[in-house]
Amino acid sequence: MAGEPQADCLFCKIVSGDVPATLVRETDTTVAFQDINPQAPTHILVIPRVHYADAGSLAAAEPQIAADVLREAAEVAAQEKADATGYRIVFNTGAGAGQTVFHAHAHVLGGRGLNWPPG
Template identity: 80%
Template sequence: MAGEPQADCLFCKIVTGEVPATVVRETDTTVAFRDINPQAPTHVLIIPKVHYPDAASLAEAEPAVAADVLREAARIARDEKITEQGYRVVFNTGSGAGQTVFHTHAHVLGGRGLQWPPG
């Protein structure tokens, strides 16, 4: 069922504490943690505690939680001191776009120049 934790989902296991992560922020609806394979000096993932496979399905089903994810992106950028130089918030949707864990997540990237297009 959409929104319910999935037994085979890595990010659901991070939400429950079953899999460790370097958590930088947690709210009632989100968990943010450092990426294990950072692509920039600051690379934090933000996930909703509810399980949806991608940003579009989360936004459709629970728009308030989708807004929480974006709000946390701004807070993390502030905490990481990357707001002035700029940062990127990325949602990959589908394997063709590079999504490898099918639980909605936003990447907050910053701390170096970020070229466009990204690749």
């Protein structure tokens, strides 16, 4: 059921503390932690504590928690000092877009040039 923890979800296990992660921030509705395969000097994941497969389904079902994820992404960027030079917030949706864990999450990337398009 959407919103409920999923036994086979890596990010649900991080939320519950069953899988360790390098946490950088926590709120009542979100958890932020270091990406294990960073693509920039600052690469933090911000996830909702509730389980939804992607950002669109989270926003449709629980818009306030989706807003919390975005607010926390900005807080993480400030905490990591990425806001001084600019940062990117990325939500990948679907395997074709690079989503590998099907629990909504925002990537906060910064600390280097992030010109668009990537490459």
